[in-house]
Amino acid sequence: MSEQKQGKTFQVNKTYAEINARIKAGEAVVVTADEMVDIVRQEGPVEAARRVDVVTTGTFSVMCSSGMFFNFGQSNPTIKGQKVWVNKVAAYAGLAAVDAYIGATEPTENDPLNQVYPGEFRYGGGHVIEDLVAGKKVLLEVKAYPTDCYANTKMHKEVTLADLPYALLCNPRNGYQNYNCAVNLSDRIVYTYMGTLKPNCRNANYCSAGQISPLLNDPLYRTIGIGTRIFLGGGVGYVTFQGTQHNPAAPRGENGVPIRPAGTMMVQGDLKKMSPEWLRGVSLQGYGCSLAVGLGVPIPILNEEMAQFTGVSDEEIFTHIVDYGYDYTNGVARNYGKVSYAQLRSEEIEVAGKKVPTAPLSSLSKARKIAETLKEWIQQGKFHLGEPVDYFPSADFSFDKPEPQE
Structure with a gap:
């Protein structure tokens, strides 16, 4: 079956109702975003779309807007x-x-x-x-x-x-779609929401689950919108609006994935049904207090476009290096290069010809556990997909356009 949508003809077309019926019958094929990377590489997006019904994502990190x-x-x-x-x-x-x-x-x-x-x-x-x-x-x-x-x-x-x-957990801005790689080019130590940054670019911190992060698997907000049902704090929650600072106009790469901070989600859920494993109070040195939140979003594979999106790998997701010693606080937009999440996870990147050790502020192991938990819930018929009643403002993006120049 094919469908003409957004100027494209898709060979595969599924509906939320069809996927939910397969979930209820115990027939849905559910994989994590990590697993989907290999499936798309081996079988291509069309076959992946035919085979897979839902891709689960996850992230566990400090989310101050909670x-x-x-x-x-x-x-x-x-x-x-x-x-x-x-x-x-x-x-x-x-x-x-x-x-x-x-x-x-x-x-x-x-x-x-x-x-x-x-x-x-x-x-x-x-x-x-x-x-x-x-x-x-x-x-x-x-x-x-x-x-x-x-x-x-x-x-x-x-x-x-x-x-x-x-008691309602209500977070105005969670699940940032990509974020900066933070360094400090000044000669003094700085304490930030991106952690402690040593002087003279002696460390680099980043904060994203990369290829398993929710909004990086739906870069143009085709399926994540108002009413999307999610894993939140160990319980079930909902996306209730685009988050504050939602910026779909951020520059994007050839795969539609933003290379600077872009989309965000407003989420909420019943706190009484959540778990302290997935809601942890934190104190960041020299910055203050916050909350680490566990969040996971199921992505329905409605067509091969969504299969392609959810097949994105850390090698294909890039972010910019930003100086928090001076530039960030003074509104200076300087470019110190781009790095992929594969490079960041290698524990060392190069900045201005210098080898710099990297460290994540988000937990990849917990993000993977969230994606696996959500996968199990769906496979067991405990969790169905919520079809959005409306969608986030999106970018005027075409795969035929070159990457924006900054």
Whole structure:
């Protein structure tokens, strides 16, 4: 069967309904993105599309744009929260009476370590989320002004996740589609969200799962959109919109994969069904607190184009080298070269003629475990595909156009 779509005639055409029916019947062929690389190499995209129904992806990394909406329940007499803290971490309470949002990067107040070393925080919103998911008790403190319908002015109690009437992990920007390779060309050490960078380009940090990363397997957002069902924090979540800083106009290579930071996803899911294995509070030296998030997206192989996309390898995915010692903070756009993820994973790259050791901020082993877990869920009929109700803004990209010049 063929279909004319986006100016192309596809030899293979499947629908979400057909793939979900195969999942329900236990007949769907599901492979990880790592496995799909070899299948496409050996059989080509058309045969791969005929053979494979779903490709699973994964990533586990620090995702600063993360947080939790929660309802902490009413008191007697009733209260309208004005200021809220959880384990001394401030939450935003400008919502309804007992609703609040706590962000992963919000640090605990009055951390004594920060008084000595600015930017040093041992505990923050990401740790609160991990503690709650782990079943630990946290201290909830609420202050309020009195009104006729909300007379109480204080609340102080220990709660667990089970005690909260509602807890929603809601992350405005996750799963970045490619990201910079960070170096430091200055003569001083710098502390960044990309980790500690030694002076005079003595190390290079990167942060992507490469060929197994979700948005790198759907570079033009053909299948990932509003309503896509995903693995999130060890449970089931959904893509609810394009993420903040979504930039489909970023320059792309010949395979459609961006060579600079591009697409992002807004995601959310029921925190009460998640696991501390996949939501870990972190503290980055000299930068602050955050949350490491486990995220996986199934990619339906609707046609050979999607097979080609999901067959992309680390050798074919490139990113730019960016100086965080001066250029990044001062808005200077200088080009220090491109490197592939295969080169980055070799643990050494060359920058300005100098051999530089590399290190990832994302966990490839955990990304692979997420892809394998999602594969098992689908094979067991526990997880079906969510067809998007709408799609992200995409790039005006053609495979016939040359790579953009910068």
